[in-house]
Amino acid sequence: MALTVQPSEVLEAYVPDEGIELRPLVSSDDLMVVRVDIAPSATLQVHEHPHEQAGYVAEGSFTFTGDETRDVEEGDGYYVPPGHRHGVEGGDDHAVAIDAFTPAREGYRERFDHL
Numbered sequence: 442m443a444l445t446v447q448p449s450e451v452l453e454a455y456v457p458d459e460g461i462e463l464r465p466l467v468s469s470d471d472l473m474v475v476r477v478d479i480a481p482s483a484t485l486q487v488h489e490h491p492h493e494q495a496g497y498v499a500e501g502s503f504t505f506t507g508d509e510t511r512d513v514e515e516g517d518g519y520y521v522p523p524g525h526r527h528g529v530e531g532g533d534d535h536a537v538a539i540d541a542f543t544p545a546r547e548g549y550r551e552r553f554d555h556l
Contacts, residue, residue, distance in 0.1 A: 445469075454478075460531060461485045466539070473545035479503050479529060479536040487528035492542045494521040501536030503529050 447467050454462035460483025466474040479485075479501070487507040495518070502514035507527040513519055521527055 458485050459483065461529070468545050471544050473542045475540045475542070477538040477540055479531040479538065481531050481533055481535060483529075483531040485529040487526055489524055489526045490542075490546065491523050492544060492546055493523055494540055494542050495519070496521075496538050496540040499537045499539055501534045502532040503536045503538070504532070506530055 445467055447465065454464050456462055460480030462478040464476040464478070466476055468474070477496075489507075498513050498515050498517045498519075500515055502512065505511045505513065505519070505521075505527050506529065508525055509527075511519075
């Protein structure tokens with residue numbers, strides 16, 4: 442396998458809910474890294490998946506909802522275990538998170554395969 446670089450100019454967004462934009466950074470069979478842009482007051486519906494998810498809040502703040510309610514802000518890291526019900530509510534300002542999923546989320550990979 443070779444080193445992979447994803448040029449930023451081809452980062453088309455997948456929008457699962459209004460105000461939530463996901464952009465693939467890199468992906469393999471075992472790992473997917475995604476940039477998540479969260480508009481002020483946007484809501485990502487509560488959901489669950491069989492993947493491990495770890496992330497970093499690069500900008501702004503937001504609230505995790507679902508099985509637990511937790512506020513996160515710029516500089517925080519977080520971990521969502523497989524099967525944990527969670528959603529997101531945007532804060533007062535635009536937020537950016539970097540999420541890593543293992544294994545790669547097949548539903549997302551299909552949306553990003555054309556890039």
